[in-house]
Amino acid sequence: MEGRTxxxxxxxxxxxxxxxxxxxxxLLSFVYLAARWAIS
Amino acid sequence: MAVVEPIPQVLPLTKEEASRxxxxxxxxxxxxxxxxxxxxxxxxVLALALGGLFGGLIGLSRSPALEFLGPSTYxxxxxxxxxxxxxxxxxxxxxxxxxxxxxxxxxxRVYSVALGWTSFALMVVGAxxxxxxxxxxEATVMFTAYPPLVATPWFYVGYLLFxxxxxxxxxxxxxxxxxxxxxxxxxxxxxxxxxxxxxAAILALLSILSGLVALVPALLYSLGWIExxxxxVYRGWFWGLGHTLQYVNVVAMVVAWYGIIALAYGAGPVNQxxxxxxxxxxLVIALPVLGHHxxxxxxxxxxxxxxxxxxxxxxxxxxxxxHGLAVMGGVEYGLRRAGSTGLFGWLxxxxxxxxxxxxxxxxxxxxxxxxxxxxxxxxLPLNLVNHNTMGVPAHLHSTVVGGMTVAFMGFAYYxxxxxxxxxxxxxxxxxxxxxxxxxxxxxxxxxxxxAGILGVPRRTQSVSYGGDVSTGWExxxxxxxVGAAIAAPAGALFVVIMVMTLVAGKKTSVPEELVPSGTR
Numbered sequence: 330m331e332g333r334t335x336x337x338x339x340x341x342x343x344x345x346x347x348x349x350x351x352x353x354x355x356l357l358s359f360v361y362l363a364a365r366w367a368i369s
Numbered sequence: 370m371a372v373v374e375p376i377p378q379v380l381p382l383t384k385e386e387a388s389r390x391x392x393x394x395x396x397x398x399x400x401x402x403x404x405x406x407x408x409x410x411x412x413x414v415l416a417l418a419l420g421g422l423f424g425g426l427i428g429l430s431r432s433p434a435l436e437f438l439g440p441s442t443y444x445x446x447x448x449x450x451x452x453x454x455x456x457x458x459x460x461x462x463x464x465x466x467x468x469x470x471x472x473x474x475x476x477x478r479v480y481s482v483a484l485g486w487t488s489f490a491l492m493v494v495g496a497x498x499x500x501x502x503x504x505x506x507e508a509t510v511m512f513t514a515y516p517p518l519v520a521t522p523w524f525y526v527g528y529l530l531f532x533x534x535x536x537x538x539x540x541x542x543x544x545x546x547x548x549x550x551x552x553x554x555x556x557x558x559x560x561x562x563x564x565x566x567x568x569a570a571i572l573a574l575l576s577i578l579s580g581l582v583a584l585v586p587a588l589l590y591s592l593g594w595i596e597x598x599x600x601x602v603y604r605g606w607f608w609g610l611g612h613t614l615q616y617v618n619v620v621a622m623v624v625a626w627y628g629i630i631a632l633a634y635g636a637g638p639v640n641q642x643x644x645x646x647x648x649x650x651x652l653v654i655a656l657p658v659l660g661h662h663x664x665x666x667x668x669x670x671x672x673x674x675x676x677x678x679x680x681x682x683x684x685x686x687x688x689x690x691x692h693g694l695a696v697m698g699g700v701e702y703g704l705r706r707a708g709s710t711g712l713f714g715w716l717x718x719x720x721x722x723x724x725x726x727x728x729x730x731x732x733x734x735x736x737x738x739x740x741x742x743x744x745x746x747x748x749l750p751l752n753l754v755n756h757n758t759m760g761v762p763a764h765l766h767s768t769v770v771g772g773m774t775v776a777f778m779g780f781a782y783y784x785x786x787x788x789x790x791x792x793x794x795x796x797x798x799x800x801x802x803x804x805x806x807x808x809x810x811x812x813x814x815x816x817x818x819x820a821g822i823l824g825v826p827r828r829t830q831s832v833s834y835g836g837d838v839s840t841g842w843e844x845x846x847x848x849x850x851v852g853a854a855i856a857a858p859a860g861a862l863f864v865v866i867m868v869m870t871l872v873a874g875k876k877t878s879v880p881e882e883l884v885p886s887g888t889r
Contacts (some may be wrong), residue, residue, distance in 0.1 A: 336639060336705065337698035344694050350742050355841050358751055361822075367753075 386478055387682040391787055393883040394632075398788070401482035402472035404647065406465045407788050410781065413461035414495065414867045417774070420454025421860035423447075428813065428853025433833045433843040441807040443830040444509035451512030457496050459618045460531070462777050463569060464488070464538045466621055469784065470566040471545035477554045480544035484537060491534030499527030511606060511828065514587060516598040525588035532577045532584070539570050539577075561644055562624050563636065568648040569620040572613055573653055579609025597689060601668040615769055616685075617656035620648065622736070623692045625780035626729060630696060632783045633725030633887030636703040638695045643647065647691035654688070657681045658689055664752040674749055682747025686740055693733065704888065718888050724799035725887040728779020731807030735771025738814060742767055757828075759849070760821025763814050766889035771810045778863050779803060786866060786883045791874030795866050802866060813852025820845035 335341075387400040423446045430438040430446075438446060472479045479485055500522070502508045508520035546563070549555045559567065583606035589595045628645075630636040638644040660677025663669050669677070704715035719726050742764040745751045755761070782799050786792060793799055825832060825842045832846050877883060 336699045337694075339715060340694055340697035340701050342712060343697060344690065347737055348690075354741060355744060355748075356414070357750075358745060359698075362750060362754065 373523065386482075391473075391883075392790075393787055393880040396473055396787075397476040397480045398473050401485070402468055402479045403788050404472065405479060405482065405485040405489065406468045406784075408786065409461050409465035409468065409774075410788075411867075411871070412489070412493060412496075413458050413465060413777075414781070414864055416453050416457035416461055417860065418864045419500070420450055420452075420458050421857055421864075423450035424454055425853055425857030425860075428857070429850050431832065432847045432850030433831075434847055436831055436833070437628055438830065440830045441506060441509060443461055444511065445503055445506055447828065448509055448511050449500065449503045452499055454774075455512055455765075456531070456614070459621065459769070459773060459777070460535055460573075460614075461492065462781075463566075463573070463617060463621045464492070464535065465784075466566055466624060467538055467542040467570060468545075470560075470563040470624075471549070474560055474563055475546070475549045475555050477545065477549035477552075477691075480541050480548050484541045484544075487671035488534045488541060491537065492531050493534075495527045495530030495532070495534055497527070498523050498530065502527060512523065513571045513608065513611065515607075516587065516590065516600050517601050519587075519591050522588055522591045525584050525591055529588065530585055532580055535573065536577050539574055542566070542570050547813040558641075561641060562627055562631070564645055565620055565624040565627065565648050568652055569617045569624065571652055572620060573790070575656060576610050576613035576617060579606050579613065583607040583610060601666065602664070604662065605659075605668075608662045609656070611660040612662060613655055615765075616651055616658075617853065618769055618773045620651055622732065622776045623648075623689075623696075625773075625776035626692070626696045626732065627699075628650045628723050628780045629776070629783065629887075630700055630730050632884050633723060633729070634700050634703055634719075636699045638699050639702045640695070643691065644695050647688040649683075650688035650691070654685045657686050658747070661747040661752065664747075664749055665756045671749075677748050678752075683744065686744065689736070689740060693737070696729075696733070707888075720887050720889045722796075722797060722800055723885065723887040724782050724793075724803055725779055725885075727800045727803035728775050728782065728805070729887075731803055732772050732776035732779065735767050735775065735807060735814070736773075738811075739764060739767025739772055742818065755821055757826060758821040759817045759825045759827050759845075761827050763817035763821050766810060767814050771807070771814065773840050774860075775803065775807060775810075778806070778839050781863075781867065783884055785870055786874070789874065790876055790878065790883070791870060792869055792877050792882045793866065794869035794874045797864055802859055802862040806856055806863070809854075809856025809859055811852070813849055813856055816845050816848030816850075816852055820849060846883075 385605060389399050391398050426446050427443070427450055429435050432445060453589060468485065493837045502521050503524065508524035510518040510520045514520055514524070526656055583603055586595065586598055587603065590598045627637070657677045660669065660674060661679070661682050664674050665680050701715045704718045709715040709718050742760065745760065746764050782793055820842060823842055823845055825846060832840065832842050
């Protein structure tokens with residue numbers, strides 16, 4: 330029996346990059362808040 | 370010789386509605402459905418023209434280098450922009466989509482053409498009353514009309530008439546599907562596009578009911594029949610309308626994505642169940658997320674804010690991510706079956722000079738950015754910093770303007786030729802328009818996001834406060850104006866292409882001319 334093939338790898342990679350960038354930016358936003366709080 | 374008498378002809382009890390078969394899609398298009406869809410689409414385009422005109426004026430005037438609108442004109446323009454671009458344009462287009470999805474897409478008739486025209490007339494009259502009241506200078510309350518701001522009663526009367534018209538359209542939509550089922554025109558599951566529009570219609574129903582609870586007391590207050598309105602209570606019901614309506618827009622945008630990929634690439638979702646679950650998730654999650662409009666208000670406890678605003682806001686990203694994946698995956702799946710290889714070989718097969726590809730890519734990219742900023746808006750600590758700054762319009766211009774409007778524009782480029790049998794006017798101008806509008810919005814959103822981080826207030830006529838304060842905000846707001854200067858003419862070009870297609874588009878029955886392929 331033929332195994333299942335991964336039909337849409339390109340779309341998954343694009344989505345993974347999108348979520349990865351989002352995650353980094355979301356964390357950086359808290360770093361920004363901390364910096365603002367520290368210098369205020 | 371026997372004479373055989375001719376069999377008496379049995380006349381049908383009701384007059385058979387005229388119909389034709391669309392040469393591009395093979396769908397049966399009834400005259401009533403076609404006229405109603407077109408009328409609502411034309412009204413939508415005219416509303417967008419007004420919304421874009423006032424949006425361009427505001428965007429340019431908020432540049433400290435220009436600031437040509439005085440306070441009264443500025444707030445009237447801002448109100449007109451919000452009402453036309455955020456309410457009238459999307460709702461008229463969604464009613465067009467409702468008629469299309471419940472009749473033409475199902476090869477069925479509209480349940481009641483008369484009801485359809487009643488709905489259209491109510492919406493047009495309501496829109497005109499609201500707009501005239503804004504232009505008279507008696508309703509400079511912005512589209513939210515938060516009390517204690519109060520407008521002329523006509524402003525609320527217009528809003529309410531428009532809402533009732535939309536309500537009638539929803540009833541007609543539901544009844545059209547029921548009749549198509551009863552008559553056996555459709556069997557089994559609804560097509561994904563109709564299913565999505567049905568979800569949008571359910572959200573629209575909730576939205577309108579909440580809006581009535583907010584706006585009827587506001588009308589009574591405006592008439593002087595009640596002494597006051599609790600601003601917090603009003604805000605709660607208003608955002609039951611306002612935010613839920615934006616998710617009607619989001620669901621309709623997703624439907625437009627599926628419409629574009631079906632027509633331009635002959636593609637559809639790889640897994641129908643996955644797509645339908647994502648639509649249902651919008652219904653479940655969209656309503657509680659209005660809590661994020663109250664993150665800085667004293668009315669709700671912190672726990673409620675975290676659950677309703679922050680966590681549900683995060684959860685609302687899930688169905689959008691699912692649809693983004695389903696749309697891209699559907700295109701990729703189809704093109705791989707047609708011979709594309711490698712991780713991104715399918716992207717090379719797309720015709721990037723096609724207006725379908727331009728609009729779909731523009732909508733996906735800008736909406737994706739809106740997803741990021743939306744998470745900032747719903748995260749309680751970040752919202753406390755970002756609240757009422759230009760970061761808010763940066764978010765809504767990514768979602769409602771960038772995502773939704775570009776998708777609607779792209780879908781209209783296919784829908785109008787199908788409905789009229791006329792080739793889209795202007796050749797590659799539509800592609801230029803979609804890219805230019807996307808570019809303008811990206812520049813504008815960059816300027817607004819930058820301004821938001823600096824703390825520039827939204828809904829303020831003068832960033833320099835008449836030159837009294839040296840704020841250092843000028844560069845970001847000038848960049849915002851540059852974006853508006855690109856996006857506004859590109860938006861106007863969309864209106865020109867639509868109008869010219871209706872009046873001067875070449876009549877054709879060649880499928881490839883009506884619905885050109887988006888692949889190479």
